Amino acid sequence: xxxxxxxxxxxTIQGEGMVIGRKxxxxxxxxxxxxxxxxDSTFTWDGSxxxxxxxxxxxxxxxxLYQKGGDQFGHVTISGGNPALLSQLSRLxxxxxxxxxxxxxxxxxxxxxxWFTKIDDLTLSPKPPSSGMKTxxxxxxxxxxxxxxxxxxxxxxxIVIFDxxxxxxAEQIHxxxxxxKLFLQVGNDEIGMESSDKLMEHLLQKYEALIERVMTxxxxxxxRVLPQLHTFLWGxxxxx
Amino acid sequence: xxxxxxxxxxxTIQGEGMVIGRKxxxxxxxxxxxxxxxxDSTFTWDGSxxxxxxxxxxxxxxxxLYQKGGDQFGHVTISGGNPALLSQLSRLxxxxxxxxxxxxxxxxxxxxxxWFTKIDDLTLSPKPPSSGMKTxxxxxxxxxxxxxxxxxxxxxxxIVIFDxxxxxxAEQIHxxxxxxKLFLQVGNDEIGMESSDKLMEHLLQKYEALIERVMTxxxxxxxRVLPQLHTFLWGxxxxx
Ligand code: SF4
Ligand code: SF4
Numbered sequence: 001x002x003x004x005x006x007x008x009x010x011x012t013i014q015g016e017g018m019v020i021g022r023k024x025x026x027x028x029x030x031x032x033x034x035x036x037x038x039x040d041s042t043f044t045w046d047g048s049x050x051x052x053x054x055x056x057x058x059x060x061x062x063x064x065l066y067q068k069g070g071d072q073f074g075h076v077t078i079s080g081g082n083p084a085l086l087s088q089l090s091r092l093x094x095x096x097x098x099x100x101x102x103x104x105x106x107x108x109x110x111x112x113x114x115w116f117t118k119i120d121d122l123t124l125s126p127k128p129p130s131s132g133m134k135t136x137x138x139x140x141x142x143x144x145x146x147x148x149x150x151x152x153x154x155x156x157x158x159i160v161i162f163d164x165x166x167x168x169x170a171e172q173i174h175x176x177x178x179x180x181k182l183f184l185q186v187g188n189d190e191i192g193m194e195s196s197d198k199l200m201e202h203l204l205q206k207y208e209a210l211i212e213r214v215m216t217x218x219x220x221x222x223x224r225v226l227p228q229l230h231t232f233l234w235g236x237x238x239x240x
Numbered sequence: 241x242x243x244x245x246x247x248x249x250x251x252t253i254q255g256e257g258m259v260i261g262r263k264x265x266x267x268x269x270x271x272x273x274x275x276x277x278x279x280d281s282t283f284t285w286d287g288s289x290x291x292x293x294x295x296x297x298x299x300x301x302x303x304x305l306y307q308k309g310g311d312q313f314g315h316v317t318i319s320g321g322n323p324a325l326l327s328q329l330s331r332l333x334x335x336x337x338x339x340x341x342x343x344x345x346x347x348x349x350x351x352x353x354x355w356f357t358k359i360d361d362l363t364l365s366p367k368p369p370s371s372g373m374k375t376x377x378x379x380x381x382x383x384x385x386x387x388x389x390x391x392x393x394x395x396x397x398x399i400v401i402f403d404x405x406x407x408x409x410a411e412q413i414h415x416x417x418x419x420x421k422l423f424l425q426v427g428n429d430e431i432g433m434e435s436s437d438k439l440m441e442h443l444l445q446k447y448e449a450l451i452e453r454v455m456t457x458x459x460x461x462x463x464r465v466l467p468q469l470h471t472f473l474w475g476x477x478x479x480x
Contacts (some may be wrong), residue, residue, distance in 0.1 A: 010455075011455045012451070012455060012462075013451055013455075013465055018259070019464065020260060020464070020466065021423070021464035022463075022464045023258070023454060023455065023460070023462070023463055023464070023465065070458065071458045071461075072455065072456060072457065072458045072461060073459075073461060074461040074462040075462065101416045102462075114400050135418060137312070141259065181259070200444075202248040203439075204473065207473065208473055211252070211253055211473070214263060215250075215252060215253075215263065215312065216312060217312065218310065218311045218312045220263070221261055221263065221311075221312060221313055221314040221315075222263070222314045222315065222342075223262075224253075224259065224260070224261035224262045224263070225253055225261050225263065226260065226261040227467075228467075229467070232444060232472070233444065233447065233448055233451070
């Protein structure tokens with residue numbers, strides 16, 4: 001079964017989350033079951049770049065990765081949209097592992113796939129209230145319980161924070177899944193801003209404000225608070 | 241045996257390395273067996289702040305941590321100077337663990353201490369040629385082998401990069417210890433700069449240049465490339 005791919009690029013650094021800074025290739029799959037108010041990848045699901053979606057075999061994706069990354073990479077990140085919609089990713093993951101390439105994935109945790117247990121760096125990013133989405137805790141409970149007992153690699157929770165309501169949501173998630181590593185990420189509320197300098201200044205201020213809020217919080221003790229490094233480096237530019 | 245402490249502060253975020261972004265308290269010990277040309281903590285060993293060094297019992301340190309951090313922290317980072325000069329840290333580490341507090345440490349890898357195996361997040365940062373220091377590979381081999389077989393927590397290598405020679409050194413280290421996670425960090429060559437904005441702009445440019453160099457390198461494949469987030473946020477200011 002083919003995989004709907006909207007872009008493949010790299011090597012570059014992973015700008016956020018549990019393997020922040022990691023040299024990696026990116027594969028972005030098309031399609032999402034959510035429609036977050038502040039989604040920075042609407043082009044993966046809103047039809048605006050439908051013409052760019054390529055239906056690719058796993059082998060074809062491997063070829064493209066090697067064309068673009070040569071022998072300079074050992075890590076691939078699959079993001080979306082929501083890659084967890086695609087059961088057929090299993091084969092691609094096996095091909096990558098066969099080449100000693102590690103695999104990271106990011107999904108909001110709305111769907112389970114049995115290949116989750118094979119992922120080296122799995123990020124679950126349940127969406128806080130500001131997104132307009134509702135968390136299905138039954139599914140999330142099941143996913144986290146399964147990962148806890150059966151996953152070979154590492155997994156973590158990442159919550160993007162835009163406001164106080166999101167912080168309260170993060171507290172709830174942290175209490176519900178105390179065993180899971182928790183990353184809090186500054187929300188980018190200026191995804192249309194063109195000036196990289198201004199964006200950086202703005203996001204750095206927001207990062208500092210988030211740090212301040214978290215440092216005095218006695219529920220959010222075992223957490224990591226991070227910005228998106230790629231927005232510091234390249235603003236809202238895509239494919240870098 | 242008392243511990244020579246030069247500052248205790250936090251909670252704040254860990255700005256660099258393997259647990260970048262982690263909410264943590266900092267304990268900075270005095271004394272170093274190195275004298276790196278670009279050391280950003282010379283005050284820990286050059287005598288300039290000798291009057292600030294307090295000889296503290298482990299229990300006293302615990303009290304100070306709770307005074308400053310209340311019930312808002314679950315992680316403590318011990319840095320220096322070189323904390324690995326101090327065998328007496330063992331007791332402090334046990335007290336922290338007894339309170340379910342995790343412990344990180346950073347050392348250049350010039351000395352072994354048996355308490356290394358108890359550390360949750362251990363960073364070994366051997367110093368590249370630009371530092372003017374020489375790596376004792378016999379010691380480093382012994383430390384990494386011991387950690388590999390006996391450490392309970394996680395460990396990683398972190399190399400600060402100032403120039404091409406440092407990058408070559410990083411390649412050598414990566415080939416010698418392929419099993420160890422490797423972090424490359426942008427060197428701060430402007431530790432006297434007072435303007436945070438200018439420093440940030442400068443370091444961001446250097447970060448981007450380092451990324452470019454590493455992305456096209458086929459030896460440095462499985463690496464993470466990171467800036468020091470605290471320099472972005474607070475410039476060269478101390479104690480934040
Ligand atoms: S889950 Fe991710 S890709 Fe889907 S709408 Fe939300 S932010 Fe966008
Ligand atoms: S090892 Fe660290 S503290 Fe010691 S001189 Fe070098 S940079 Fe400074």
